[in-house]
């Protein structure tokens with residue numbers, strides 16, 4: 001491919017050498033450079049890609065995209081200076097793969113909780129309606145029935161555009177993708193053309209990365225600011241920051257809500273372990289998903305489908321048969337009537353939502369036993385709050401490990417313990433080993449009791465000291481409750 005072909009639309013501030021040359025691949029990691037590669041020097045959170053420019057030239061890179069051209073340039077190498085290398089990577093990745101996002105209808109979903117659920121149900125719905133569809137999500141990526149493992153919630157621009165190109169090649173008309181706040185800030189979605197954006201909600205998370213809640217809101221809002229005229233921006237009006245998202249968007253502004261008037265409105269008629277009964281746009285519909293927070297997710301899906309031109313009744317009929325995403329309020333019952341729920345709640349708000357849903361649908365006499373941990377190398381300020389919420393809404397709580405990553409698991413548990421009030425202490429146990437914690441909960445549970453296993457949902461591993469060991473909450477829960485998968 002010619003370098004000129006991928007430079008379309010790129011604002012170049014300084015250039016050394018000629019753009020009239022052949023290139024092989026685009027890379028942003030010096031360790032992946034091959035002959036005639038274009039290397040993007042990116043200032044990251046841990047390191048600065050500009051440090052590796054010399055190495056990449058020795059390894060064969062012939063084009064360097066950077067924010068500062070080195071004082072000593074190498075003859076024959078092209079240096080392209082831009083204001084922001086991450087933005088250039090997004091735009092050039094889109095060019096390199098033939099701008100696949102403009103060849104299908106791409107909808108992005110953002111928010112603290114609910115992205116995977118909304119994107120996955122949209123994917124399943126549009127498959128049911130007969131379309132070829134792509135999905136980009138935390139749990140897995142899909143091109144119709146083909147599963148492609150996910151490494152991030154939102155992949156890097158090269159992986160993302162490659163995936164979109166494969167979707168186009170496979171004849172996909174739609175793609176539903178999660179847009180994480182990290183991805184917005186790191187410009188992973190730069191150069192993509194969206195036909196719509198959906199906002200679920202915003203609450204405490206990722207303050208390690210964004211530093212303040214205000215910055216976190218701004219990151220989510222930037223996604224809507226970037227939507228083009230002619231697209232739609234669908235927001236949750238019941239969320240305190242729902243309208244903030246739409247303040248500066250060029251997209252047409254649409255709303256959904258349970259508690260007030262909105263373009264798409266629903267009312268929860270009944271919420272039980274059998275599912276949700278909603279009155280939605282004047283129709284009475286039963287859904288398989290459990291929990292009032294899922295009423296929001298279903299409404300977001302319904303609104304999106306209608307905005308994409310689908311028939312309301314057909315959408316509701318198909319939706320009523322669908323299940324949610326793996327590891328989200330995934331529940332099973334043992335032969336002696338102990339209920340086990342595996343859920344991905346890993347923020348204070350999600351823990352509260354799941355436990356209040358359990359509270360709403362429990363009969364009243366049974367105990368709720370919650371097993372919960374917090375991830376290492378992630379927002380530390382949420383640790384005591386998550387423990388506090390778990391205690392306030394449960395009869396027994398076992399504090400344990402999630403993915404400790406590079407941190408000491410015992411220390412994380414101790415930081416969670418700081419959120420346990422003296423009155424809540426008596427119902428709390430700390431067991432650092434997650435498998436032991438699950439075993440203990442199953443021993444403590446009596447018939448009718450509800451065990452909530454929060455935080456890891458679909459994950460099939462536990463990351464300790466940088467090593468990922470096989471670990472599956474649902475598998476262990478089933479083993480302990482004598483259920484066969």
Ligand SMILES: CC(=O)N[C@H]1[C@@H](OP(=O)(O)OP(=O)(O)OC[C@H]2O[C@@H](n3ccc(=O)[nH]c3=O)[C@H](O)[C@@H]2O)O[C@H](CO)[C@@H](O)[C@@H]1O[C@H](C)C(=O)N[C@@H](C)C(=O)N[C@H](CCC(=O)O)C(=O)O
Pocket residue numbers: 028029030031041042043044045046047048049052151152153154155156180181182183186
């Ligand atoms: C904190 C964060 O988001 N980090 C992401 C980021 O890496 P970084 O900025 O830290 O990179 P860095 O290590 O500082 O290096 C800077 C640059 O130098 C390059 N480099 C580095 C070393 C070297 O030897 N040679 C070299 O060229 C790197 O390739 C990079 O281009 O950019 C990388 C490439 O896109 C990502 O893989 C990486 O994700 C890490 C693994 C990660 O764990 N990210 C999580 C927090 C994340 O993104 N999560 C969100 C979901 C959050 C949610 O739940 O909402 C997601 O979208 O998945």
Ligand SMILES: Nc1ncnc2c1ncn2[C@@H]1O[C@H](COP(=O)(O)OP(=O)(O)OP(=O)(O)O)[C@@H](O)[C@H]1O
Pocket residue numbers: 111112113114115116117118138153178200201293294296297325327328329343344345346349350351353354457
């Ligand atoms: N609309 C919602 N409002 C609040 N909590 C929700 C909502 N939907 C799901 N949850 C809770 O949040 C958890 C995570 O849901 P989901 O995986 O859909 O969110 P996500 O935004 O994709 O998360 P991540 O940022 O990790 O990708 C669920 O297991 C559930 O406990």
Ligand SMILES: N[C@H](CCC[C@H](N)C(=O)O)C(=O)O
Pocket residue numbers: 138153346374375376378402403455456459
């Ligand atoms: N996408 C989220 C997932 C958190 C899941 C939880 N199990 C943890 O490891 O903290 C993150 O990377 O922050």
Ligand SMILES: [Mg+2]
Pocket residue numbers: 115116117137138139153178
């Ligand atoms: Mg997700």
